[in-house]
Amino acid sequence: MSSIENSATDHHDDHEHHGAPKGIMRWILTTNHKDIGSLYLLFSLLMFFIGGAMAMVIRAELFQPGLQIVEPNFFNQMTTVHGLIMVFGAVMPAFVGLANWMVPMMIGAPDMALPRMNNWSFWILPFAFLILLMSLFMEGGGPAFGWTFYAPLSTTYSGDSTAFFVFSVHIMGISSIMGAINVIVTIFNLRAPGMTFMKMPLFVWTWLITAFLLIAVMPVLAGAVTMVLTDKYFATSFFSAAGGGDPVLFQHIFWFFGHPEVYIMILPAFGIISQIVPTFSRKPLFGYSSMVYATASIAILSFMVWAHHMFTTGMPLAGELFFMYFTMLISVPTGVKVFNWVATMWRGALTFEVPMMFSIAFIVLFTIGGLSGLMLAITPADFQYHDTYFVVAHFHYVLVTGAIFSIMAGAYYWLPKWTGHMFDEGLAKLHFWLSLVSVNVLFFPMHFVGLAGMPRRIPDYATQFADFNAIISIGGFAFGLSQLLFVAVVYKCIKGGEKATDQVWEGAEGLEWEVPSPAPYHTFETPPTIK
Amino acid sequence: MSAQQNTKPDHVKLIKKLVFTVVFMFGFGFALVPLYDVFCDITGLNGKTSNSAASQSQVVDVDRLVTVEFIAHTQGRLPWTFEPEIKRIKVHPGEHHEVNF
Structure with missing residues (x-):
């Protein structure tokens, strides 16, 4: 589609300011988008395993009915912090890391627009999670009110760690907002000449729209946690009926943030899949502009559906109907996307390298998650499904086999470009197949126990769910262990391996495949010309 | 390099707009508190439960x-x-x- 002339970029590298500095200070002081991208990705991998370890505790406790391993209060801390870590520590930083690495290279920019702020937005993140994780070891334990921190659980009935929770969410929010501002300024101002908006790769488009969602809703989350803080410690009554407030108001404000947040975690995934599917189908993406418009309409609609999380709060009928229909409307642009991916593969010259395998798994399994979402959108049915394992099955299908699988796909897709080496494909395929099987053993039976009435967020359950829960737990342990293979693949790939070509994948097109592999420390110091 | 200097003012203008959006949305989060009440008043929808006791069905x-x-x-x-x-x-x-x- 586009070709570039960047022979001038190579001899900049041996200039003394332009090589990568050595030692630990390189990573602490870096303003290089590739270094910061790597930091984000490694950090999110670490958080993925910490959050995953908490999931293992949850599944171990639920392996059998009754209480065996942990106290109910600790169990609640595990579900809460597992959710917070996975949402804010694993999925979101992984996408920001991919954006840092790939957005400048995809639009022909030398770096992110605001490199010093970029350094800040990464380096405050470890402290946020340190605060959150430390609160688990304090007297009284960490937050135990669910990642949604509904009032009055988080105000009247919460422990003293709530202040730490609020502070850490504030820091995570500031980090996300700074990252989003950086992405927007980079995409608006640093596109190479000739890189018009409608020529941008879809990963860049989806991230641009995600960044706008982030600056629109992260401040609302900051407001919500601030209100929780003042309600708990400074005698305000935003959410306390005794003082003239309203606990349902909390849910309205939280989900006004919370629903766009779920699209923040899936739109970049759509972008990654839209990069990978054309490469391994050896065809341009089907319906590029409809993909862009579908992404934008999902983003706009995401602000109009928040109350579908609260059908059981006693909403008026008009509200229930409005939120039911608008929620269902979102399946239209999402369907457009799934259709376009399938149409891209239609009659393409398909090959099944590991990124493509993860992408196809994404398309199938994300669609399952989308369909259970549609079931939950039906208001009268939601009264039955609300707060059951069916909901747990739904959001793990869209977040694990959706967001996480897309991150895995993206990591395998770009890993040879980052390290300059091909990864061990046999090991990666083993990782894929083990993950694919175990993730379905883990999450699919949750649909059944949910429909049969097993509530979520409980450490013990009625005995008729015992067999299914044992199966779910076995799937959980298998999925958790399989992810260690990913670490092995990444480690081996960084250490060495077969030399990757510049294009890496035969069908790959775009600016990132025209720079050498591994990508030099500085790329596109002279903007490429896009024909 | 000159191209980059030309884009610097653009950065500042855009950043100002984006920071304004962030501050505005933070304020909007708090504005939602009275706005929900106003919305309910205007539309006549009442999200809060009424104070009448629910009658229980005695039929088995x-x-x-x-x-x-x-x-x-x-x-x-x-x-x-x-x-x-x-x-x-x-x-x-x-x-x-x-x-x-």
Whole structure:
């Protein structure tokens, strides 16, 4: 589609300011988008395993009915912090890391627009999670009110760690907002000449729209946690009926943030899949502009559906109907996307390298998650499904086999470009197949126990769910262990391996495949010309 | 390099707009507190529950039979046993029953 002339970029590298500095200070002081991208990705991998370890505790406790391993209060801390870590520590930083690495290279920019702020937005993140994780070891334990921190659980009935929770969410929010501002300024101002908006790769488009969602809703989350803080410690009554407030108001404000947040975690995934599917189908993406418009309409609609999380709060009928229909409307642009991916593969010259395998798994399994979402959108049915394992099955299908699988796909897709080496494909395929099987053993039976009435967020359950829960737990342990293979693949790939070509994948097109592999420390110091 | 210097002012302008959006949305989060009440007043929708007590149906539905199961457990290693006397009971919806623990 586009070709570039960047022979001038190579001899900049041996200039003394332009090589990568050595030692630990390189990573602490870096303003290089590739270094910061790597930091984000490694950090999110670490958080993925910490959050995953908490999931293992949850599944171990639920392996059998009754209480065996942990106290109910600790169990609640595990579900809460597992959710917070996975949402804010694993999925979101992984996408920001991919954006840092790939957005400048995809639009022909030398770096992110605001490199010093970029350094800040990464380096405050470890402290946020340190605060959150430390609160688990304090007297009284960490937050135990669910990642949604509904009032009055988080105000009247919460422990003293709530202040730490609020502070850490504030820091995570500031980090996300700074990252989003950086992405927007980079995409608006640093596109190479000739890189018009409608020529941008879809990963860049989806991230641009995600960044706008982030600056629109992260401040609302900051407001919500601030209100929780003042309600708990400074005698305000935003959410306390005794003082003239309203606990349902909390849910309205939280989900006004919370629903766009779920699209923040899936739109970049759509972008990654839209990069990978054309490469391994050896065809341009089907319906590029409809993909862009579908992404934008999902983003706009995401602000109009928040109350579908609260059908059981006693909403008026008009509200229930409005939120039911608008929620269902979102399946239209999402369907457009799934259709376009399938149409891209239609009659393409398909090959099944590991990124493509993860992408196809994404398309199938994300669609399952989308369909259970549609079931939950039906208001009268939601009264039955609300707060059951069916909901747990739904959001793990869209977040694990959706967001996480897309991150895995993206990591395998770009890993040879980052390290300059091909990864061990046999090991990666083993990782894929083990993950694919175990993730379905883990999450699919949750649909059944949910429909049969097993509530979520409980450490013990009625005995008729015992067999299914044992199966779910076995799937959980298998999925958790399989992810260690990913670490092995990444480690081996960084250490060495077969030399990757510049294009890496035969069908790959775009600016990132025209720079050498591994990508030099500085790329596109002279903007490429896009024909 | 000159191209980059040209884009610097653009950065500042754009950043100002974006930061304004962030501050505005932070304020908007708090503005939602009165806005929900205003919205309910204007549209006549009342999200808050009314103060009238709900009337309970006294009719026993003898056509349906519902199985209710009971479980109980004690915190940690407390030296008690606390269990339901009957593990499960079949009732018609609307019936009254007492179960001892």
